[in-house]
Amino acid sequence: MRLTFERIGPARCVVGESPVWSVAEQAWYWVDIVARTIWRLDASTGVASNWIADEMVACLAPKESGGLITGMESGLFSLALEEGGAVNHQRLARPAELGAGMRFNDGRCDRQGRFWSGTMFMDMAAARPNGKLYRYSAEEGLSQAFVEQLLTQNGLAFSPDGRTMYLSDSHPLRQRVWAFDYDTGTGTPSGQRLFVDMRAYPGRPDGAAIDSDGCYWVCGNDDGCILRFTPDGRLDRKLELPMAKPSMCSFGGPGLDTLLVTSISAGQDPADPWAGATILVRPGATGIAETPFRG
Template identity: 65%
Template sequence: MEGVTRVDGVSCTVGESPTWSAQEGAWYWVDIPAKRVWRLDGSTGASRYWEQSEMVACVAAKQGGGLIAGMETGIFSLELGAAQASVQTRLAAPASGLGEGMRFNDGRCDRQGRFWSGTMFMDMGAARPVGQLYRYDAARGISAPMVSDLITQNGTAFSPDGRTMYLSDSHPSRRMVWAFDYDIADGVPSGRRVFADLTTQVGRPDGAAVDADGCYWVCGNDGGYIMRFTPDGKLDRRVDVPMLKPSMCAFGGKDLDTLLVTSIVSGKSEDAEWGGTVVMLRPGVKGLAETPFGA
């Protein structure tokens, strides 16, 4: 597809959670069922991965190096070595535990460097609304559930000033994006409201990013496109991508003008070439630097 560059040598079953580490000049993302964390050097284009002992669903950079991750049994610190080895340190888990068949899913840091991630029941066909959204910081540990009754938690993102938090449920029966007022001092969301109702769209709202204009970019999983919503919830742009199931997008690169998009293998013949690939494109706008965990 014109304007889209495929990252060579990378194929994921469920590619997710791309993030740009400005301190390293590198991209990170995960392949959930493969238990892999991928890294792409922004200067050389060299890619590599580390295999973990359990599934990694989301990652964010930590201040000083390494990653924080939402995994199967909790929130972990990951130190990725020069070889294939990595050091996993479990930092926290929900007080009630995750429960059988559960894991963390989408996540990122807020503008103050607190880590947010939600849980889901892995069998999406069961449509169990048992997912919950949590906040983690080193001083207070893991919070009580901040949002409950989620089937497939996704789309967590924050406005440029940090005072609006976005969250979606990408399950086919939900297809909804919400906005919250966000207390930047205490890290508490309130005033939940519908931001974008996608129940009439082909694509489901998956992972997301916010650009420098405060617009919300969300992947249309199953639709083969990315949607851009203005801060007042108006759909003002749609960018087609070559994969049927784009899963999450992230701004990065030296000038924060590159959008990296991960994807999921659909198993459909028309998606055989691009499903599971990672691509880059330049949408003509710039993103925002992500705040590392602990900053």
Template identity: 65%
Template sequence: MSNTVELVDITRVGNSSHTIRCGVGESPVWLDSHQAWFWVDIIGRTIWSSDATGSHLQSWQTAEMIGCLTPTRSTTANAGQPLEFIAGMESGIFTLVLEKEGKLSSQHLAAPAELQPGMRFNDGRCDRQGRFWSGTMLIDMSEPRAAGHLYRYSAEQGVSAPVVSNLLVQNGLAWSPDGRTMYLSDSHPNSQLIWAFDYDTDSGTPHNQRVLVDMKNYDGRPDGAAIDVDGCYWICGNDAGRILRFTPDGKLDRQIAVPMAKPTMCCFGGANMDTLMVASIAAGQSQDDVWAGATVLLRPGVQGFAETAFAT
């Protein structure tokens, strides 16, 4: 079933004097404590923020490319606390503190031994217990070498050894509502697979890896994802301009067309958790494509979950 829904281009209605277009928009997250959206432009080395309506936009520059970010529990618990995030970047995992007037401070926390020059962290988020997960990839996607790994990070144990290996472009991390199923995808054209794992919530260990969806059978490469309250998996169909919803048994039951050819990641948020933010890519797209790199809000008719904050 294909659906069209009303959407708002949040990067056109803010207080900016120009239209914001992300080279590689990624990692949207809703911060209920601050009633604000956050997302990143990987190659633009920028973190963006907007209120719920897009009427106020802010940005912070990072020293290196940032693949993903997730808030800490101190930030989500108290709107008066500094905006603190855990982020996966080029040289490892960082704490980032976003201050007023675009000022940012950072602290390098850890880096796996396998992270080499020419690589970076990509998609990432926390499991239901607050452990941070993210994977690595080669920056040059034209080199089809499965050098990427998926890692777990906690303040107590630091960064793990590789948990899942032989990844081209790690993506699509998400957890079922009860946290007992972990999802992971590989976006590279040579892979295009979505996997499900049984997940031990006590130890933070995935096992019983199996193919949930082979996206070669559908339009678009699997990119970033979100979970709704029904336990269904929403995946951005990169190159196909659509968001696909799969049931927990891997059945496609809905598609939503979006005007951006290369949507990257979606996230539920808003006052009722019924709004979906979708980021996208401008890099490599025609300059005449006014939607390339846009970040939009839409209401798909279902609710999702707030992202679990990092347990500091």
């Protein structure tokens, strides 16, 4: 299948991340972590807008009540994006370990509308296993840490029925994706097991998405590709991309048949026109509508 890539504007993200499709708004959101920027693309008009937050925003999800829930440097926040570029910040929770050099990283809602995200030590060269994975809900607030000893938490995703949770560690020393049994009633993962050892495949496992067949699409950071793994962990497709460091993909668009892919320009050749680009591509598959944060 021959792919065509549509670039969204001329902007180059330093660390583009966390694309998500808002069904209610018929719009895409994503972030540039280092630039503290939140991007929004209106699918009907093609207009891209952006807002600058007070600190780095690593991940986000739309809220059912409007606005966004986000993982940032100093905690989880509720954000309201206002006219003129202003951002109204309200901190919801702060884990005790979020000190100097730490921040949240990858995050998304489960199928019931609870928000999941993990922490990391930002200096990846230090390889400090300080990261932990948390759940946040309006009813219960911030959970205990469900997974610990993470270097670079990433790759959160939930199967179409919500009963399997995926998580990766994208650090060069780990490069693994795990699957968990997921209790949709209590929001509790259990039975952690290896899903894919990415050291056997191109690229490091970065952000991910789930399609309507339950397949796991993961960005192969450093190798310019997206890999699709079937629910039994078998690689069955590879999409070659124009950028070397794709960071996360997300299904969306009116038919949920389009992938928005973010990428990273940090450390790349400044002359590379695709480094840091955000693109749209139709891979011949459809996704699952993401559940907004409820509460």
